[in-house]
Amino acid sequence: MYSELNKEKTKATFDLLWEAIKVSMTPSKRLQLWNEHMRACWEKETPEVRDEVMKQRDEDHNKAITDWKNSKASFTGSPEGLNQ
Numbered sequence: 001m002y003s004e005l006n007k008e009k010t011k012a013t014f015d016l017l018w019e020a021i022k023v024s025m026t027p028s029k030r031l032q033l034w035n036e037h038m039r040a041c042w043e044k045e046t047p048e049v050r051d052e053v054m055k056q057r058d059e060d061h062n063k064a065i066t067d068w069k070n071s072k073a074s075f076t077g078s079p080e081g082l083n084q
Contacts, residue, residue, distance in 0.1 A: 001053055001054075001056060001057040001060070002038065002041075002042050002045075002053050003038050005053060005056070006041070010037065010038060010041050013037070013041075014033075014034060014037045017033070017037060018030065018033065021033075
């Protein structure tokens with residue numbers, strides 16, 4: 001959630017980091033480095049920002065669960081007919 005909400009800001013700083021060290025790392029390490037970068041950015045955020053992101057995450061989760069429950073309740077066929 002944090003990554004999606006702050007992609008523009010964090011990508012700019014990550015690109016600078018990657019450019020500085022990419023010659024000493026394999027491209028396959030890029031995702032691991034991205035995750036570490038995102039974790040570091042998250043930990044630097046203020047409690048207010050973190051609370052807001054977690055509130056948004058909870059709202060999205062609750063909506064997804066509600067939507068799932070509503071679609072599940074409306075299904076009247078057999079398990080074989082359920083395509084997901």
